[in-house]
Amino acid sequence: MPFIANTDTDRQAMLAALGCPSMEELWKRANVPAPTFDFSQLPEGKSEFEAARHLQHLAGKNATDLVCFMGMGYYDHFIPAAVAEILGQSGFYTAYTPYQAEASQGTLQAIFEWQSAICRLTGMEVSNASLYDGGTAVFEAMAMALRVGKRREIVISDAISPIFREMLKCYSANLNCQIKYIPACEEKSDQESLLAAVTDQTACVIVQYPNVFGTMEAWADTVGAIKAKGALAVCVSYPTALALLKTPGELGFDIVVGEGQPLGLPLSFGGPYLGYMCTSMKLMRKMPGRIVGQAKDAQGRIGYVLTMQAREQHIRRENAMSNICSNENLCALGALAYMTLLGKEGLRNVAELCLSKAHYAMERLTAISGVQRIGDSPFFNEFVLRLPGDAGEIAGRLVCKGFAAGMPLGKYYPGRENQLLVSVTEKRSRAEINLLADHLEAVL
Amino acid sequence: MKRYAKSHEWVEVVDNSATVGISKFAAEELGDVTYLEMPELGSEIKAGEMLGSIESVKAASDIFAPIGGTVIAVNEALATDPAILNQSPEEEEGWICRLEKINAADLAKLMSEAEYLEFVRK
Numbered sequence: 059m060p061f062i063a064n065t066d067t068d069r070q071a072m073l074a075a076l077g078c079p080s081m082e083e084l085w086k087r088a089n090v091p092a093p094t095f096d097f098s099q100l101p102e103g104k105s106e107f108e109a110a111r112h113l114q115h116l117a118g119k120n121a122t123d124l125v126c127f128m129g130m131g132y133y134d135h136f137i138p139a140a141v142a143e144i145l146g147q148s149g150f151y152t153a154y155t156p157y158q159a160e161a162s163q164g165t166l167q168a169i170f171e172w173q174s175a176i177c178r179l180t181g182m183e184v185s186n187a188s189l190y191d192g193g194t195a196v197f198e199a200m201a202m203a204l205r206v207g208k209r210r211e212i213v214i215s216d217a218i219s220p221i222f223r224e225m226l227k228c229y230s231a232n233l234n235c236q237i238k239y240i241p242a243c244e245e246k247s248d249q250e251s252l253l254a255a256v257t258d259q260t261a262c263v264i265v266q267y268p269n270v271f272g273t274m275e276a277w278a279d280t281v282g283a284i285k286a287k288g289a290l291a292v293c294v295s296y297p298t299a300l301a302l303l304k305t306p307g308e309l310g311f312d313i314v315v316g317e318g319q320p321l322g323l324p325l326s327f328g329g330p331y332l333g334y335m336c337t338s339m340k341l342m343r344k345m346p347g348r349i350v351g352q353a354k355d356a357q358g359r360i361g362y363v364l365t366m367q368a369r370e371q372h373i374r375r376e377n378a379m380s381n382i383c384s385n386e387n388l389c390a391l392g393a394l395a396y397m398t399l400l401g402k403e404g405l406r407n408v409a410e411l412c413l414s415k416a417h418y419a420m421e422r423l424t425a426i427s428g429v430q431r432i433g434d435s436p437f438f439n440e441f442v443l444r445l446p447g448d449a450g451e452i453a454g455r456l457v458c459k460g461f462a463a464g465m466p467l468g469k470y471y472p473g474r475e476n477q478l479l480v481s482v483t484e485k486r487s488r489a490e491i492n493l494l495a496d497h498l499e500a501v502l
Numbered sequence: 503m504k505r506y507a508k509s510h511e512w513v514e515v516v517d518n519s520a521t522v523g524i525s526k527f528a529a530e531e532l533g534d535v536t537y538l539e540m541p542e543l544g545s546e547i548k549a550g551e552m553l554g555s556i557e558s559v560k561a562a563s564d565i566f567a568p569i570g571g572t573v574i575a576v577n578e579a580l581a582t583d584p585a586i587l588n589q590s591p592e593e594e595e596g597w598i599c600r601l602e603k604i605n606a607a608d609l610a611k612l613m614s615e616a617e618y619l620e621f622v623r624k
């Protein structure tokens with residue numbers, strides 16, 4: 059039986075309210091094909107044991123031990139075992155929304171510390187308690203910019219993650235706004251065109267730092283010019299890189315968002331991941347999501363409470379800053395545990411290792427005949443190679459050798475079919491990099 | 503003479519310039535006000551349109567324009583000390599904004615103080 063909670067009576071009542079005689083007619087009017095499913099084609103039921111065995115067999119087909127040179131927003135960083143141990147503490151693991159401050163000090167303090175850590179990493183003044191993932195965080199930044207004033211245009215660099223761009227397109231399909239996409243120039247953002255696209259109707263400009271091709275770019279001047287035109291400057295950032303780079307806060311960005319997965323969360327199909335969002339004191343009341351603040355109780359002892367809740371949906375209903383966000387508490391706690399275990403120095407070491415290993419890999423791979431690097435801009439831990447053939451096909455051949463060699467760009471950037479985005483984290487050894495180079499040379 | 507809107511704002515017109523605030527009843531219902539979002543200077547607003555919003559410890563509500571006009575001043579003192587709104591919402595220091603080029607016809611749709619008090623009693 060199909061697991062649909064509505065009874066036939068419910069459906070008839072709803073159809074009557076719509077003035078529609080039948081489901082068939084409803085599909086017709088909605089201009090979508092009626093869903094059909096031939097239940098007679100379903101196989102016989104399986105026992106729990108049989109189902110488990112079947113699923114294990116299917117799961118075994120996943121390649122989980124490839125040497126990973128894939129990135130593009132999600133990275134294979136080492137995660138200390140203590141992160142999982144801390145997450146497994148029942149006080150953290152089972153606790154739900156901490157509305158009751160008197161019963162939730164541990165969770166509230168953890169969120170407060172996460173906010174403080176991500177603020178320091180981004181160089182911003184305030185952070186929320188986290189969002190679902192990087193993509194929704196970028197959308198919330200865009201929605202926030204639309205809330206600040208009456209401007210309805212958004213300018214987006216194509217040098218931000220294509221996954222995020224796809225999400226923005228979907229989420230904003232029914233919003234009253236226009237998005238202008240500015241193509242990237244090879245490995246760089248086209249800062250001049252981004253700025254030129256800003257009009258007196260532009261709510262914000264969204265760029266990525268380092269950009270999707272791994273390029274580290276100087277943004278301070280362009281950010282200043284964007285703001286001088288009355289638009290907000292939004293930065294999508296890779297938090298690990300920020301341990302080393304000038305912070306988006308120092309560069310003058312108004313809103314900083316991104317994917318928190320690199321901070322101690324395992325790579326997994328679709329998550330659970332972690333969005334982070336920071337802004338300035340000036341804009342904090344337009345920021346969506348839960349925020350934890352530090353306060354004092356009647357006896358002067360420090361405590362933690364949810365604050366500025368009047369902007370949130372449980373109070374403001376349809377006028378809330380956002381009705382589609384929540385925080386990703388356990389993931390934020392994991393990221394906090396990771397940052398705390400590594401410390402300031404450790405995080406910086408990880409970033410330095412990523413950077414230097416990526417540069418070694420670039421030298422090693424571009425020494426192969428027929429392989430060139432796109433551009434010569436400074437990069438963090440990712441760079442783009444031009445291969446003498448279809449990058450997807452070549453990467454496919456390397457999978458058979460045990461390597462996920464990188465992200466073929468053609469799928470997201472038409473015309474870049476021969477380009478491969480290679481990412482290197484601290485986990486990649488010199489031997490693995492050398493082996494990748496040998497295999498790549500062999501399969502070309 | 504103040505006139506009152508059903509959405510709990512008051513307006514007082516002197517020489518074609520209108521001062522707008524929220525009623526004592528509204529201020530009491532809101533509880534301690536923590537933040538005010540003010541209208542933009544120079545914005546032209548019609549009666550019933552959103553002027554700004556008020557956040558208190560227990561709610562956040564929009565402020566609607568009781569009459570149409572152009573915003574020529576906002577009460578900056580409320581930004582630093584929103585508690586003024588609780589202490590004296592209908593006194594001189596509790597005003598929120600001033601409007602000029604007002605649509606005087608809108609005044610007829612508003613209530614007198616006595617009518618408003620009767621309205622909130624119900």
